[in-house]
Amino acid sequence: MTLILDGKAHAERMLAEVAAGVADRIARGHRPPCLAVVLVGEDPASHVYVRGKVADCARTGIRSVEHRLPAETPQADLEALVRTLNTDPAVDGILVQLPLPAGLDAKRVLHLLDPAKDVDGFHPVNQGLLLEGLPGLRPCTPSACMSLLKAHGIDPKGTRAVVLGRSEIVGKPMALMLLEAHATVTIAHSRTRDLPGLCREADILVAAVGRPGMVEGSWVKPGAVVIDVGINRVEDVALGERIFAADPARLATLKAKGGVLCGDVRYAEAALVAGAITPVPGGVGLLTRAGLMANTLQACR
Ligand SMILES: NC(=O)C1=CN([C@@H]2O[C@H](COP(=O)(O)OP(=O)(O)OC[C@H]3O[C@@H](n4cnc5c(N)ncnc54)[C@H](OP(=O)(O)O)[C@@H]3O)[C@@H](O)[C@H]2O)C=CC1
Numbered sequence: 040m041t042l043i044l045d046g047k048a049h050a051e052r053m054l055a056e057v058a059a060g061v062a063d064r065i066a067r068g069h070r071p072p073c074l075a076v077v078l079v080g081e082d083p084a085s086h087v088y089v090r091g092k093v094a095d096c097a098r099t100g101i102r103s104v105e106h107r108l109p110a111e112t113p114q115a116d117l118e119a120l121v122r123t124l125n126t127d128p129a130v131d132g133i134l135v136q137l138p139l140p141a142g143l144d145a146k147r148v149l150h151l152l153d154p155a156k157d158v159d160g161f162h163p164v165n166q167g168l169l170l171e172g173l174p175g176l177r178p179c180t181p182s183a184c185m186s187l188l189k190a191h192g193i194d195p196k197g198t199r200a201v202v203l204g205r206s207e208i209v210g211k212p213m214a215l216m217l218l219e220a221h222a223t224v225t226i227a228h229s230r231t232r233d234l235p236g237l238c239r240e241a242d243i244l245v246a247a248v249g250r251p252g253m254v255e256g257s258w259v260k261p262g263a264v265v266i267d268v269g270i271n272r273v274e275d276v277a278l279g280e281r282i283f284a285a286d287p288a289r290l291a292t293l294k295a296k297g298g299v300l301c302g303d304v305r306y307a308e309a310a311l312v313a314g315a316i317t318p319v320p321g322g323v324g325l326l327t328r329a330g331l332m333a334n335t336l337q338a339c340r
C-alpha cells in the first residue's frame with residue numbers, strides 16, 4: 040500500500056504547535072508575533088497564497104499586516120518600505136511575495152532584509168547558516184518537506200536522494216537539508232541528461248521544477264518516497280489528456296471547471312509505484328505556510 044503523505048493533517052499539527060507557542064507568549068505578557076507581507080502587483084496565484092498566509096496568521100494568533108503595492112512601484116519605493124519594516128520594532132517577520140513584477144530586482148530587495156526578520160530564509164546570511172549547518176531562519180518549503188519525512192518516520196540517512204530543480208528557494212536548500220540528514224544527494228536541472236534514468240535511482244525523489252506532470256510513473260523507483268513541490272495550474276485540455284491519462288477524475292474536473300491544480304509529478308501513475316507520495320493540492324504547499332508561521336514565531340522569540 041502506498042503511504043499518502045498528507046500535508047493537511049501535518050500542517051494542522053504544526054499550526055496547533057505555533058498557536059500554543061503564541062498563546063504562551065501572550066500569557067507571559069508579551070505582544071503577539073507580527074508578520075508583514077509585501078505583495079507587489081496583481082499576480083492571481085500570489086494573491087491566493089497571501090490570502091492563505093493571512094488565514095494561517097489568524098489561526099495561530101499571529102498579527103499580520105499586508106502591504107499591497109501596484110505593479111508599477113519603483114524599485115526605490117519598494118526598498119524604502121523594506122527599510123521601514125526592518126527598523127519597525129512592532130514587526131518580527133517580513134515576507135516579500137515572489138515573483139516580483141518585471142522590472143523589479145528581487146535579489147536586491149531580499150539582500151536588504153534584516154536577516155533576523157527574514158522568515159522566508161532567503162537572505163544570504165540565512166542561506167550561509169544553512170550551508171554551514173548552523174541554526175537560523177530556514178526556507179519554509181524544504182523545511183516543510185523535511186518535517187513531513189520526519190513525521191512519517193522516513194530517515195534520509197544513507198538513502199540516494201534526487202532533487203529536481205536548483206532554485207535558491209527550493210531546490211538548493213532542499214538538497215542541503217537532505218545532505219545534512221546524511222542522504223547522498225544529486226541535484227538535477229534543465230541541462231541534466233537522462234532525467235528518467237537518474238530519477239529511477241532515487242530512494243527519495245523531490246520534484247521542484249514547475250512543469251505539470253513532468254515526472255511520469257515510469258521514472259519512479261518502486262517503493263521510493265516522492266515529494267512533489269510543484270504547484271501548477273493546468274487549463275490546456277490536450278496537456279491534461281496526456282498527463283492525466285491515469286487520472287480520469289482529474290481530467291473530468293479540468294474539462295468541467297476549465298482548470299485544475301497539479302504538481303510536477305503524475306500523481307495517479309506515480310502512486311502505483313511509490314512507497315510514499317505527497318498529493319497536490321493538499322501536500323507541501325499547506326506545510327510551507329505552516330512553516331512560515333513557525334519561522335515568524337522563531338523570529339519573534
Ligand atoms: N509548495 C510550495 O510551497 C511551493 C511550490 N513552489 C512550486 O515549485 C515549483 C518550482 O519552484 P521554483 O524552485 O521557485 O522554480 P524556478 O523556476 O526558480 O526553478 C525551477 C528549476 O527547475 C529546473 N527545470 C526547469 N525545467 C526543467 C526540465 N524540463 N527538466 C529539468 N529541470 C527543469 C530549472 O532548471 P535551470 O536551473 O537549469 O533553469 C530550475 O532549476 C513551481 O511549480 C512552484 O510553483 C515553489 C515554492 C513553494
Ligand SMILES: Nc1nc(=O)c2c([nH]1)NC[C@@H]1CN(c3ccc(C(=O)N[C@@H](CCC(=O)O)C(=O)O)cc3)C=[N+]21
Binds near residue numbers: 091134137322327
Ligand atoms: N516570498 C515567497 N515565499 C514563498 O513561500 C512563496 C513565494 N514567495 N512565492 C510563491 C511560492 C509558492 N508558495 C505556496 C504557498 C502555499 C501554497 C498552498 O497553500 N497550496 C495549497 C492550496 C493552493 C490553492 O488552492 O491554490 C495546496 O497545495 O494544497 C502553495 C504554494 C509559496 N511561495
